[in-house]
Amino acid sequence: MSEEDLNITIKVFRFDPSMDPKPRYDSFTIPYDEEETILGILKRIVRDHDPSLVFRESCRIGNCSLCSMKVNGKGVLACRKPMKDFGKMDLVIEPLHQDKVIRDLVCLME
Amino acid sequence: MSIEQIADKVIEKDVLVIGTEAAGGIAAIAASPSVDVLMVTKGVMGKSGVTIMAVATYSAPFADGDTPEATFRDMIIGGRFLNDQHLAEIFSREAAETVTELERYGVRWAKEKGRYLALAMPGHTYARGCYTLPIGTTGRQITRALVKEASHRNVQLLNDTFVTDILVKDGRAVGVTAIDLRSGEMLVIKAKCTILATGGGMEVYKGNCGAREATGDGYSMAYRLGLPLRDMEFVQYYPTVMIWPKRLFGQQTVTRLRYELNAQLLNFYGERFMTRYSPVHMEKSTRDIVARAIQMEVKEGRGTEHGGAYMDVSYLPRKVVDAAIARLYPGYDFGGVKMLEEGIDIREEPFEVAPGAHFFMGGIVADEWGEVGLPGLLACGEVVGGVHGANRLGGNALPEMSVFGMRAGRRAVEIARREKGFTEPEPAQVREIRDRRYAIFSRERGIRPREVREEIQQVMWDNLLALRDEGTIQNALRQIENIRCDKLPRLFLSDQTRNYNLEWLEALEAEAMLDVAEMIGRAALVRQESRGAHFRFDFPVEDNEHWLVNLIVRQEKDRMKIDRRPALLTKVGLDADDKNQRVND
Numbered sequence: 001m002s003e004e005d006l007n008i009t010i011k012v013f014r015f016d017p018s019m020d021p022k023p024r025y026d027s028f029t030i031p032y033d034e035e036e037t038i039l040g041i042l043k044r045i046v047r048d049h050d051p052s053l054v055f056r057e058s059c060r061i062g063n064c065s066l067c068s069m070k071v072n073g074k075g076v077l078a079c080r081k082p083m084k085d086f087g088k089m090d091l092v093i094e095p096l097h098q099d100k101v102i103r104d105l106v107c108l109m110e
Numbered sequence: 111m112s113i114e115q116i117a118d119k120v121i122e123k124d125v126l127v128i129g130t131e132a133a134g135g136i137a138a139i140a141a142s143p144s145v146d147v148l149m150v151t152k153g154v155m156g157k158s159g160v161t162i163m164a165v166a167t168y169s170a171p172f173a174d175g176d177t178p179e180a181t182f183r184d185m186i187i188g189g190r191f192l193n194d195q196h197l198a199e200i201f202s203r204e205a206a207e208t209v210t211e212l213e214r215y216g217v218r219w220a221k222e223k224g225r226y227l228a229l230a231m232p233g234h235t236y237a238r239g240c241y242t243l244p245i246g247t248t249g250r251q252i253t254r255a256l257v258k259e260a261s262h263r264n265v266q267l268l269n270d271t272f273v274t275d276i277l278v279k280d281g282r283a284v285g286v287t288a289i290d291l292r293s294g295e296m297l298v299i300k301a302k303c304t305i306l307a308t309g310g311g312m313e314v315y316k317g318n319c320g321a322r323e324a325t326g327d328g329y330s331m332a333y334r335l336g337l338p339l340r341d342m343e344f345v346q347y348y349p350t351v352m353i354w355p356k357r358l359f360g361q362q363t364v365t366r367l368r369y370e371l372n373a374q375l376l377n378f379y380g381e382r383f384m385t386r387y388s389p390v391h392m393e394k395s396t397r398d399i400v401a402r403a404i405q406m407e408v409k410e411g412r413g414t415e416h417g418g419a420y421m422d423v424s425y426l427p428r429k430v431v432d433a434a435i436a437r438l439y440p441g442y443d444f445g446g447v448k449m450l451e452e453g454i455d456i457r458e459e460p461f462e463v464a465p466g467a468h469f470f471m472g473g474i475v476a477d478e479w480g481e482v483g484l485p486g487l488l489a490c491g492e493v494v495g496g497v498h499g500a501n502r503l504g505g506n507a508l509p510e511m512s513v514f515g516m517r518a519g520r521r522a523v524e525i526a527r528r529e530k531g532f533t534e535p536e537p538a539q540v541r542e543i544r545d546r547r548y549a550i551f552s553r554e555r556g557i558r559p560r561e562v563r564e565e566i567q568q569v570m571w572d573n574l575l576a577l578r579d580e581g582t583i584q585n586a587l588r589q590i591e592n593i594r595c596d597k598l599p600r601l602f603l604s605d606q607t608r609n610y611n612l613e614w615l616e617a618l619e620a621e622a623m624l625d626v627a628e629m630i631g632r633a634a635l636v637r638q639e640s641r642g643a644h645f646r647f648d649f650p651v652e653d654n655e656h657w658l659v660n661l662i663v664r665q666e667k668d669r670m671k672i673d674r675r676p677a678l679l680t681k682v683g684l685d686a687d688d689k690n691q692r693v694n695d
Contacts, residue, residue: 016607016609017609018293018607018608018609019607019609035355035356035357036356037356037357040356046560047560051558051560051604051605051613052604052605052607052613054610054611054612056154057322058153058157058158058159058162058321058322058323059162059163059321059322059360060321060322060359060360061163061319061358061359061360061361061362062446062447063162063163063165063249063250063445063446064157064158064162064163064321065157066153066154066157066158079357080357081357082355082356082357102270102292102609102610103607103609103610104610106610109154109157109269110154110155110267110269
């Protein structure tokens with residue numbers, strides 16, 4: 001199987017405290033691209049699957065740390081972390097602090 | 111109906127600062143604790159905005175023989191004589207003291223035997239570029255120091271708060287309306303003095319090394335109040351940011367290899383193309399010349415695979431590169447990017463770079479205290495135009511934020527103290543803003559805000575980059591007009607929640623971006639010459655006979671109007687010109 005055919009399942013933490021009784025995980029299927037970053041994946045989900053998903057980003061070059069989140073349980077800067085760093089595994093994307101969620105992957109930062 | 115019945119929350123503060131990074135943070139610190147100060151940002155202080163991206167230097171005249179006068183002269187020559195010379199002179203005089211002030215807040219400048227170390231930067235006749243270690247951390251250190259200092263001084267802070275409109279009553283700014291992005295609630299913030307420190311508008315370009323937040327909200331707010339803006343056609347491009355691999359897109363620190371390690375620029379065919387554009391200074395030419403050269407190569411089909419040029423130090427002996435890097439970027443760490451760990455060995459291979467929209471020279475017309483012609487409103491930092499004229503020299507951004515941030519902060523204290531109490535905004539104005547800003551929630555279908563944002567960015571990238579001509583500019587203006595009339599009224603939200611609704615923020619920002627895009631386009635169309643960062647294919651020469659003028663953009667009867675105003679060469683005249691900096695060097 002060529003790499004272009006490989007798909008990865010991305011599970012994303014979703015929670016709107018103003019509406020939802022509790023968090024849930026939504027799954028999206030994304031083609032594997034080893035150079036794609038976590039931030040790139042999230043933008044792709046917003047564009048192709050679910051425009052209501054929210055996350056933080058600012059500098060996009062690893063300076064500001066606003067896009068900090070957890071991928072497979074590990075804290076990462078979403079803008080700097082390429083897919084290849086996780087092998088070809090499925091990914092679980094969660095907010096950095098689940099007790100400080102404003103919505104989805106957006107947390108209180110102060 | 112009272113304000114309290116229309117807004118969800120009403121706040122009163124002596125001084126309100128919109129924007130929390132270098133300009134806004136310093137203004138707030140300068141005003142506090144003398145008066146009660148509130149800062150608001152649509153992002154998160156210390157983790158948003160463009161200051162943190164300032165990887166390089168902070169110019170101040172400390173070198174032997176250097177003077178404020180020499181700094182001033184360099185700025186005017188670099189700015190191609192369009193600067194507000196009064197502002198530039200103040201900048202030159204006060205930049206040095208802001209270095210020591212920031213040191214008091216905790217910035218650790220690189221020093222040797224008690225003297226600030228400084229790097230030589232293009233366009234500066236002396237080495238003025240103060241920096242922090244490791245190299246590439248200047249902006250980060252400043253933002254951290256400001257967060258700490260502001261908190262020491264009890265400056266209050268509201269993150270995730272987007273200011274939508276400035277409230278005016280009886281010819282005076284009396285506060286703002288804002289949206290608390292976390293809840294979607296509408297705030298009215300009454301203030302005796304409001305300071306706009308919202309930064310630049312680089313995000314209107316697809317390829318930019320600004321930040322997500324740099325949508326030019328402040329330009330748009332000022333424009334909608336009928337205030338004049340100047341020099342909006344001059345957008346600076348960082349000449350050489352990394353464009354590949356994708357995860358390193360936008361890295362700027364590598365640019366310094368041009369002057370620190372004699373990096374060469376090569377096109378697709380391996381030709382050192384700067385010989386054709388700037389045979390004397392080559393890769394060390396000022397950033398506008400280098401940016402334009404790369405763009406021209408790409409446009410003429412000689413670009414690299416991902417649309418740029420190769421930057422190369424691998425022609426140097428490995429030993430030379432290792433030794434220089436060990437001193438400049440120990441561990442091959444370029445401001446947090448460890449090149450070797452990223453699989454990029456610059457000793458072995460070139461890498462791809464291209465220009466990115468980097469800084470707005472233009473902005474609101476303001477005086478040396480940030481007064482903009484509307485009592486109760488001040489502006490400072492990148493949102494103000496004039497200091498840098500048609501082009502900014504490297505390292506001159508951060509001192510501008512400090513010098514004029516401090517001044518605006520001090521002036522705000524005077525203004526706040528003069529005012530007896532708070533002025534009640536006009537309820538009808540607040541009602542109208544609320545209806546307009548929340549109207550999007552009643553639309554059930556239409557166009558997604560992100561699509562429009564990306565369309566604006568693409569139009570600007572394709573047509574109003576470093577290379578412009580009448581055709582591309584007209585094309586951009588047509589598309590901007592089309593987006594404004596046809597698409598903006600049809601924006602809708604795919605999710606009705608008011609809780610951190612990012613699409614709503616994007617819709618609000620899109621309106622500002624369109625204003626900014628149109629200002630750049632209209633001014634660029636009028637200026638039929640090439641000067642500084644503005645280059646026109648159809649008018650490739652700097653024309654001092656006709657174009658020593660500033661273009662003033664203003665809203666008049668709902669239309670954008672452009673006036674020509676002769677540039678005032680009050681102190682430094684054309685006779686100071688240094689041919690080495692000429693456009694077609």
